[in-house]
Amino acid sequence: MVADVIVGVSGGVDSSVAALLLVQQGREVAGLFMQNWADDGSGECRAEDDRRDAVAVCGRLGIPFHFRDFSAEYWRGVFEHFLAEYAAGRTPNPDVLCNREVKFKHFLDAARELGAQRIATGHYAQVAQAGGRWRLLRGADRGKDQSYFLHQLGQEQLAATLFPIGHLEKSELRRIAREAALPTHAKKDSTGICFIGERDFRQFLGQYLPAREGEIHDPQGRAIARHPGVFYFTLGQREGLNIGGVRGRPAAPWYVVGKDVARNILYVDQGHDSPYLQSHWLRSEAMHWIAGAPPAAAFECTAQTRYRQPDEPCTVNVRDDGTLEVRFAHAQRAVTPGQSLVLYDGMECLGGAVIAATDAPLEQRTRQPVSPERQA
Incomplete structure (x- = not known):
């Protein structure tokens, strides 16, 4: 059997239910587990436990299981950037890069090599097609919505991607998993970054940055x-x-x-809420537009500068070099260079960019120049 859809099975309950729903729809489904971090000997990244859970889920659903080791690609495409940003004093978001460089690039390529037309993941997001283009929409469960981390996706990726659980509330998803007796139905959600795991962040980073x-x-x-x-x-x-x-x-x-x-x-x-943490304005690096182009040279929308932040109305000006100047309706706390600015029009995610600079008082005194490679 050649699967029509390859599901990225992570060993968690979300991807397990994503696979279940596709099977119930009558799709030809297979699972693929991605190893994105090589064991560093600490035992903190529990990839092997997750792999066993993913195998058990595929066995329960009666679908083929595949495995791919993307740890080398993760190191080059995500972790080296992660270290460089921290060394420069910025705070990167590796989940955004992991989605762009691994889950919706190397995973998509691997699925196509296996003969699949589409991939599916357990992200809380939705895809719709309108006006001849693909749109990335928020997940129905706003407390779990993950469109913020998916803002670097483009038309090609969205055309080939399914988000089977995007319409569900988390409580409903847990119920479905429990009633289907999925091995992961009671498994806790993973938090943080796999390569750090439960260990002390400072201790981990100190291994790479003296x-x-x-x-x-x-x-x-x-x-x-x-x-x-x-x-x-x-x-x-x-x-x-x-x-x-x-x-x-x-x-x-x-x-x-x-x-x-x-x-x-x-x-x-x-x-x-120190005044030294407040920003009314930011400048971004080059913006990624999901539609391929901005809606206008200047427009109003809402923005998030961190995950799960309430929408903030803002005015956006698109500069000739593709970067943005964004002014917020109200002062924002701790807008952080290196993190992601993500723009929304209601439920639709328009795209995002890395925050380059703000008007926070102390940043005017300590600002570092943005390097050409960061602008690329």
Whole structure:
């Protein structure tokens, strides 16, 4: 049997139900498990456990199981960029790159080699066709919607992709999995990045980026503590600062409000909504439009600058070089260079881009130039 659809089975409940629904629709289905991270000896990335669960699901559904090792492709296409961004003091989003470089590139190629016409995944998103083009839509469960991580997909990928669970609420999906006696029906959702797993993030990153201690300053430039390395921290972060009592300042939590990588200084301030964390404006790197082109040179829509953030109205200006200038209706907290700006028109995801710079007060003082390769 040559499968019509290859499902990316991850060993989780979402992809398990995606495969189940396709089988119930009468499709010729097979599963494919992707290994995206080579075992580094720590035992923290539980790929083998997930693989066994994926095999069990395929066995339960009576569909063929395939395996592909994409760890080398993941290293080149995702992890090397991940390290370079952290070394530059930015905060990358590896899930976005993994989708673009592995799940909807190498996985799609592997599925076609197996004779399939389409791939399917357990993402909470939806695809629709209208006006001669493919549209990426939010998942029906807004608390689980994953269109934010899929904004780099284009017309070719969407034309070949099914999201069988995009119309479901998570609670309904769990019920379906339980009633079908899927081996993964009670399995907890995975969180974080596979190659980090449950281990300490700072310890993991320290294996690849040597720690360089430096000073922690308040926004006025007064040294108040020391840090183990600026690239361990991101804007808005509270955990891990280990700042004790500071003379003349109240006993309130401190938050990261800026990073000066060149001088190896971490800036902090007190207050979750410190004015030093507020941005009204950002500039992006080159924008990826799902439709292939922007709706206009200037337009209004909504935006997210982080996953699960409420939609924020904004005005978008498309620059001649393909980058964007975006102004928000209200100040946004901790808009972080390296993270993704994703634009929406209602339920439709228009596309996204990496955030290059903002008008946050300290960024004006510490801004690093955007390299040509990041603009590409």
